[in-house]
Amino acid sequence: MSATATIDNDIIHTIGFDADDTLWHSETYFSTTEDRFRALLEPWCSHDETSKRLLDRERSNLSVFGYGIKGFTLSMVETAIAASDGAISTEAINEIISWGKEMLEHPVELIDGVEAVLDAVGAHYRLVLLTKGDLFHQESKIAESGLAERFAAVDVMAEKDADSYGRVLARLGIDPAGFLMVGNSVRSDVLPILELGGQAVHVPYAITWGHEKVKPEERPDGFLSLGSITEVPALLGLP
Amino acid sequence: MSATATIDNDIIHTIGFDADDTLWHSETYFSTTEDRFRALLEPWCSHDETSKRLLDRERSNLSVFGYGIKGFTLSMVETAIAASDGAISTEAINEIISWGKEMLEHPVELIDGVEAVLDAVGAHYRLVLLTKGDLFHQESKIAESGLAERFAAVDVMAEKDADSYGRVLARLGIDPAGFLMVGNSVRSDVLPILELGGQAVHVPYAITWGHEKVKPEERPDGFLSLGSITEVPALLGLP
Numbered sequence: 001m002s003a004t005a006t007i008d009n010d011i012i013h014t015i016g017f018d019a020d021d022t023l024w025h026s027e028t029y030f031s032t033t034e035d036r037f038r039a040l041l042e043p044w045c046s047h048d049e050t051s052k053r054l055l056d057r058e059r060s061n062l063s064v065f066g067y068g069i070k071g072f073t074l075s076m077v078e079t080a081i082a083a084s085d086g087a088i089s090t091e092a093i094n095e096i097i098s099w100g101k102e103m104l105e106h107p108v109e110l111i112d113g114v115e116a117v118l119d120a121v122g123a124h125y126r127l128v129l130l131t132k133g134d135l136f137h138q139e140s141k142i143a144e145s146g147l148a149e150r151f152a153a154v155d156v157m158a159e160k161d162a163d164s165y166g167r168v169l170a171r172l173g174i175d176p177a178g179f180l181m182v183g184n185s186v187r188s189d190v191l192p193i194l195e196l197g198g199q200a201v202h203v204p205y206a207i208t209w210g211h212e213k214v215k216p217e218e219r220p221d222g223f224l225s226l227g228s229i230t231e232v233p234a235l236l237g238l239p
Numbered sequence: 240m241s242a243t244a245t246i247d248n249d250i251i252h253t254i255g256f257d258a259d260d261t262l263w264h265s266e267t268y269f270s271t272t273e274d275r276f277r278a279l280l281e282p283w284c285s286h287d288e289t290s291k292r293l294l295d296r297e298r299s300n301l302s303v304f305g306y307g308i309k310g311f312t313l314s315m316v317e318t319a320i321a322a323s324d325g326a327i328s329t330e331a332i333n334e335i336i337s338w339g340k341e342m343l344e345h346p347v348e349l350i351d352g353v354e355a356v357l358d359a360v361g362a363h364y365r366l367v368l369l370t371k372g373d374l375f376h377q378e379s380k381i382a383e384s385g386l387a388e389r390f391a392a393v394d395v396m397a398e399k400d401a402d403s404y405g406r407v408l409a410r411l412g413i414d415p416a417g418f419l420m421v422g423n424s425v426r427s428d429v430l431p432i433l434e435l436g437g438q439a440v441h442v443p444y445a446i447t448w449g450h451e452k453v454k455p456e457e458r459p460d461g462f463l464s465l466g467s468i469t470e471v472p473a474l475l476g477l478p
Contacts, residue, residue: 061340064340064343064344065309065343065375066373066374066375066376067375068309068375070304070307070309070310070313071309073313074309074312074313074336074339077316077332077336078333078336081329081332081333084329086328086329086330087329088329089325090320090323090325090326090327090329090332091325093316093320093329093332094317097313097316097317101300101303104303104304105303134305134373134374134375135305135373135374135395135397136304136305136306136307136373136397136398137305139397140397156374158375158378158379159375
């Protein structure tokens with residue numbers, strides 16, 4: 001993050017938006033569920049220890065489960081059994097699964113100002129929605145959000161690295177040099193786009209999942225970090 | 240299924256292939272896992288009762304979980320707890336989750352003759368791969384199969400009904416009237432395509448998941464059902 005970093009507006013023709021924690025809330029539901037999970041495991045584990053074990057489990061399961069709530073739920077069940085040395089009740093396991101369903105069925109809550117931002121930039125740029133995670137759940141949320149029509153293309157990606165972005169942009173006929181990505185994750189929305197020669201704006205969410213955290217030494221100089229998505233139009237010289 | 244049904248070759252320009260149980264084996268791993276699951280629940284439930292409870296659970300979870308192994312695994316855990324009245328051990332629950340991981344990590348096994356079929360028809364038609372299920376797992380399997388380059392486009396769909404096929408075909412610029420779909424599911428690969436005015440060939444797999452089964456009265460007259468995918472080239476008049 002650098003105060004002097006700017007965007008080169010003149011060459012941008014397409015703007016990509018991340019969805020979870022960029023257009024609508026998501027991590028906050030994971031965080032609330034993790035709080036309940038920490039309370040459930042109190043008889044066996046400190047809150048910090050539970051969080052650490054859960055993140056370790058999620059990370060080691062990532063290559064098998066991918067992203068999303070179903071994998072998170074299975075990781076909670078495994079963590080609960082391991083952390084309690086098998087003593088957790090089946091009633092508690094049912095409760096954990098019910099939390100996963102609650103998260104999957106949670107209504108979509110747009111982040112403040114998102115619609116006005118999309119209206120403002122959509123009048124001047126081609127917009128695409130590039131999100132990561134569980135296809136079924138992402139498609140449900142996209143439909144429920146009512147935002148789909150504002151985007152020329154919507155793509156749910158299994159992973160957000162330079163390779164996968166490169167493939168999606170090529171398929172959509174988007175030259176990375178004229179592409180600006182807006183998202184809450186330095187790892188998933190900023191770094192891969194810079195690597196492809198595009199531009200990126202980081203709009204942090206209140207909470208960052210441990211796996212998405214980037215160490216200070218991995219952060220490049222000179223990408224722009226905004227306080228809110230509502231600052232995007234002004235950044236592009238729009239009212 | 241009708242012996243007199245034929246394909247109108249002349250108007251076909253694009254052929255869509257389903258993947259699970261059409262290009263590679265899938266249901267057989269679910270079936271093997273279900274056998275282990277039935278054995279695990281023997282102390283509480285007959286095999287038939289276990290299968291019935293599991294299918295009911297999968298169906299009621301479908302609108303929350305969508306398709307795929309993670310949802311199947313969570314449905315097994317819920318079924319085990321309910322069917323054992325909470326008496327199932329946490330060790331057994333861990334075992335169920337390990338089966339899910341085993342399925343997710345199972346190597347892709349192509350159905351006999353698939354590569355030759357794709358070579359034969361790919362020389363004359365545009366091929367697309369239209370599969371359903373978990374994005375992350377489907378993408379892993381597509382990559383591992385080595386078949387991706389044979390297809391002009393690959394799409395993982397959250398659901399396979401006429402609406403979702405209609406959207407994908409429109410996005411790919413495919414006129415349904417010139418489209419032939421090849422797949423193992425009457426419900427997911429045949430009926431929606433016929434509804435869109437396209438053509439479809441049913442190539443049954445040895446096992447059909449309960450949810451994909453179509454009642455006799457729901458089967459239309461006059462769609463073609465082949466014994467093996469290796470019969471597809473001849474159907475199109477190819478050697």
